[in-house]
Amino acid sequence: MPKRKGSGGFKAPKHYVPRDRSGAPQRAARDGGARRDEEPRGDRARRSAARDARGRRTGQRSDEPRRESVRRDTRSPRDAGRGRDDERRSGDRHANDRAPQASPFREDVVLARLESTPLTPEQTAGVTFPDLGVGPNLVDTLADLGAETPFPIQVAAIPDAIAGRDVLGRGRTGSGKTIAFAVAVVERLMTVRAPGAEGRKRAIGRAPRALIVAPTRELALQIDRTVQPLARSVGLFTTQVYGGVPQSRQVTGLKRGVDIVIGTPGRIEDLERQGHLDLSQVVVTVLDEADQMTDLGFLEPIQRILRKVKPGGQRMLFSATLDSAVLRIVDEFLVDPAVHEIADDDAAHSGIEHRVLVVDRGDRDAVLQQLAGSGGRVLVFTRTRLGAEKVVGELADGGVKAVALHGDLSQIRRSRNLADLAQGKVDVLVATDVAARGIHVDDVRLVVQADMPDEYKTYLHRSGRTGRAGHRGTVVTLIPPSRRKRMSELLERAEIDAPMLPARPGGRELDEFMS
Known part of the structure; x- marks a missing residue:
């Protein structure tokens, strides 16, 4: 019998391809495979139920947050524990920003409103x-x-x-x-x-x-x-x-x-x-x-x-x-x-102006930097935690001071970053969707959606961060040209009228946002 190398266990052949139970090849996230946040909601529910059942057998609490990132967690156990909160259940997940994605969106269904x-x-x-x-x-x-x-x-x-x-x-x-x-x-x-x-x-x-x-x-x-x-x-x-x-x-x-x-x-x-x-x-x-x-x-x-x-x-x-x-x-x-x-809820929010800027991918970072540095309080939304940190770094490289708000930060850091925004120590906050549900600052001048929202509800919650308490505000969504149709459908579901304008760094389309 050939002698095994290493500490034992299965050694994959050179051209080994892992397969799932159906026999289909499994692909890692870095190879463009489907991420967890692309799973149908029903599949996710079944997977969650199975994990809960396993948790009951092993003594783990069914609601205990679980890490959903495949990357290694290098934080200390104390800091890692702080970052595990209710946001772990949300659609705000780690993603490999460099990986090609088949479709980062899930089906967006408008449910019937309750009679009122x-x-x-x-x-x-x-x-x-x-x-x-x-x-x-x-x-x-x-x-x-x-x-x-x-x-x-x-x-x-x-x-x-x-x-x-x-x-x-x-x-x-x-x-x-x-x-x-x-x-x-x-x-x-x-x-x-x-x-x-x-x-x-x-x-x-x-x-x-x-x-x-x-x-x-x-x-x-x-x-x-x-x-x-x-x-x-x-x-x-x-x-x-x-x-x-x-x-x-x-x-x-x-x-x-x-x-x-x-x-x-x-x-x-x-x-x-x-x-x-x-x-x-x-x-x-x-x-x-x-x-x-x-x-x-x-x-x-x-x-x-x-x-x-x-x-x-x-x-x-x-x-x-x-x-x-x-x-x-x-x-x-x-x-x-x-x-x-x-009955006329939209009239109460007539102080919010909505814009969609169609930006080439190569110009996105420069346009975002110009918007974020345009003066006054600015709130930037990203889909992932890694995306939020990336935007903070890019803004800093361009001379725009910003702080982040997402689930990987300790509660102390999250509270301090929110306080810095509220007290005017920084004017730009880059946040993920779930973490931003507690943002209550009445004079946010501009909301920038660096990543197009997945659902119309997300759009409504993001846009509600500006135009509060009688103040006026603007919501700007950045999309690549390939997302025009999907953005139009999302705006229709949200019952929002927003012009779509091509934009480039330093262009006239951005002049009106400069304070």
Whole structure:
């Protein structure tokens, strides 16, 4: 018998070609093979279910983030753990930027919108927060937050929510959804007090009575910045629970006793399983970005969470693109919900101008650099984490200082980079889609989509980062000439009118973006 070389195991012949179960050749990503983010959604779901089953057999948590990159992770174990968050479930994945891709897009389907009670802006004119049933403490706090008069989605949703009715609310990003459910949660808790609770006295170690679930840690922190001052004004307390950081501080906060918990599905389930978070007394549950959470694979965790809260409690679902993706949640957990959206929602965003620039591949980096350095706050979107870091480096080479926001960064780095943008230390932030869900900066002047979005929902969420709170903004998408047709189809699904213009570095098409 020939002697084996090395430490044993199978040694592939020189011309060996690995094959899958069907006998078809397998190709590595560097050879142009299909990447995981090109798999049909149903296939991905089956693969995820199989991994969950294996995890249960091996004792691994089914929601534990798993690395999806084939490249070696050279970070320290501590830093690597920080980067593993809810974004691992998303379509924001590592990719080999140099590899030829058969098709980086998946099918983009427009789901039917849920039937709603439309409310026109004219119907909301002159309405005040007291008219909606909001108490004086909250009214004063809202004024301190800069919300002196309610937005249309708030006028529509708050009365039903305060009355205890289940609510579905749809409004574009920046339309005021967070204040809508924040006010409703606080007012509802003051109406339905815990047994034995009087005035501002709250028992140490008490279980929370309201739960707000968000897909990402940044969005959870953003929500808390709105909810916390409102809750404190009436003697209620909040805490945030999310992955990517040690749980010790979060456990300590829960032990002190809180009234409202704001968190991500994975960490909520973790703490509940460990006995640190008691969901049995939760009477109000809010799902923010509800349909996006189902798209990211959080449907089953959300169902498990909702089955653990107090039966018969109130449920509220809010999103910028609320559609039939959430029907399974609605059918199981909501009773006769009020569905609200603004009939002329696009009019509220008339301050956003949309442009598509058709750029040759060789000119893309120079055009992107010119746009990013045009002055004011600029937000650049890329499809992958590696792409975000690459753009930051290219901008730096051109003299434009930028920072990144993506799932491979530690929570400290992510928070610091967001703070640098908000405080004006840098004007350019390069972000991936899921990580950017928590960006809440009112004066972003320009959104640049360096990579064309995969889906129309992604376009709407990206564009909602500008034109907020009455400010004007511009959304520019860079595409190669070969993507004209697909971009036109995506804009049609998003119900966006945007001219397509050829552009080159230093051309007149870019002059208007220079401040």
